[in-house]
Amino acid sequence: MASPDTLRYTKIPLAHGSGAIPAVGFGTLIPDLLATRQATRTALDVGFRHFDCAERYRNEEAVGDALQEALKAGTVRREDVFVTTKLWNTNHRPERVRPAFEASCRRLQLDHVDCYLIHTPFAFRPGDDQDPRDEHGQVIYDPGVTLIETWGALERLVDEGRCRSxxxxxxxxEKLREIVAQARIMPAVVQIESHPYLPEWELLDFCREHGIVLLAFAALGHGLDPKVLDEPVITAIAQRVHKTPAQVLLAWAVQRGTAFLTTSVAPERIRENFELSSLPEDALREIRDGITTSVRFNAVIGSGVPGFIPRAS
Structure with missing residues (x-):
């Protein structure tokens, strides 16, 4: 009898933090609060144990409600769930970091988070407006703080024990190199857009060299054109191994040593995105060598303005 495939349960130990991050992660960028709560509940039910949140998504309370429901029911234990959330751009000044972190913990109804990320390297004008713009519609940045100063404030959260990584x-x-060169506590996780159209091999190699986990968002291309789910190399492999194109893409992400995030509100899609199994080596080679399309879907890396989050009116 063949041994069961355990790819979906892969955990990557954190070299610069405590514990291990489940490679298979659920992203919570879902605009509707009721849908967020239901999708988080479904993800917990099918087996997801890694949840990626953010202050900027404005739905941490809904995620927290679903987590608390599962914890109180005894269907999951807190130590088995890895929760990440993120510091938004308007809170980069060191004196704003702890209040922002504590507010996220309150909304999530947790006494600690497993990983706290700087959402983007760009500081926006501090204040309650998450998307500060001038009269011409241009982002108002904050020149009064550096990324390494913000990083130092995150390091102090680790010192205090409420943030595990x-x-x-x-x-x-380039920016990651700067932080690694100056950090007292090294980054445990770097979250970037990555999929076969944007494999980021050089950045992945740097992360491996320094014991940093690469966490891929938009692992399925976020449904944008050109659709990586329709890539002929992927669809041919899917047909051959009797898996869906999404399952092929997500297995590839885990097998190359990264963690990933995928988001859906449809129960059947949530289940599909968890039920992964390993690809044969020749399939991995085909994906690496046979796909030549190169696309970045989210321009956030150049401006700090997330492309997948609609501006608040």
Whole structure:
């Protein structure tokens, strides 16, 4: 009898934090609060144990409600769930970091988070307006704080024990090198857009060299054109191994050593995105060598303005 495939249960130990991050993660960028709560509940039910949140998504309370429901029912234990959330751009000044972190913990109804990320390396004008703009519609940045100063405030959260690990999101390799060169506590996780159309091999190699976990968002291309789910190399492999194109893409992400995030509100899609099994080596080679399309779907890396979050009116 063949041994069961355990790819979906892969955990990556954190070299610069405590514990291990489940490679298979659920992203909570869902605009509707009721849908967020239901999708989080479904994800917990099918087996997801890694949840990625953010102050900027404005739905941490809904995620927290679903988590608390499962914890109180005894269907999951807190130590088995890995929760990440993120510091938004308007809170980069060091004196704003702890209040922002504590507010996220309150909304999530947790006494600690497993990983806290700087959402983007760009500081916006501090204040309650998450999307500060001038009269011409241009983002108002904050020149009064550096990324390393913000990083130092995150390091102090780790010192205090309420944050098990820290990291960065939407960052270039050049900026990551700067933080790694100056950090007292190294980044445990770096979250970036990555999929076969944007494999980020150089950044992945740097992360491996420094014991940093690469966490891929938009792992299925976020449904944008050109659709990576329709890539002929992927669809041919899917047909051959009797899996869906999504399952092929997500297995590839885990097998190359990264963690990933995927988001859906449809129960059947949530289940599909968890029920992964390993791809044969020749399929991995085909994906690496046979796909030549190169696309970045989210321009956040150049401006700090997430492309997948609609502006608040």
């Amino acid at each position: 820290i990291g960065l999101s939407d960052i270039t390799l």
